Amino acid sequence: MMYASLGLKPKFVYAPTWIFDVSIRLIEFIAELTKEEKWKDVLETARIGKYYAVEDMLTTKDDEKFGTITMQQHYDKIAQEGQDPFTPV
Numbered sequence: 001m002m003y004a005s006l007g008l009k010p011k012f013v014y015a016p017t018w019i020f021d022v023s024i025r026l027i028e029f030i031a032e033l034t035k036e037e038k039w040k041d042v043l044e045t046a047r048i049g050k051y052y053a054v055e056d057m058l059t060t061k062d063d064e065k066f067g068t069i070t071m072q073q074h075y076d077k078i079a080q081e082g083q084d085p086f087t088p089v
Contacts, residue, residue: 001072005079020050
């Protein structure tokens with residue numbers, strides 16, 4: 001939708017989700033080996049990344065929907081007018 005708003009052809013890089021599993025196992029090994037807190041933090045970040053990559057974040061239930069415009073309308077407005085200063089990017 002963002003690309004469509006800007007009139008650009010979409011460019012994506014696809015990676016299989018098993019890459020998360022391999023990465024998480026490797027980071028877990030390093031975290032256990034070193035016992036360093038920073039590796040535990042990296043491990044938690046990797047697990048969170050996988051969660052957001054594989055879990056559906058949308059709803060189709062009418063009582064769970066909010067707002068008055070579509071996502072495409074939102075992106076079109078930003079493409080034309082720029083990002084408003086109150087929305088974090």
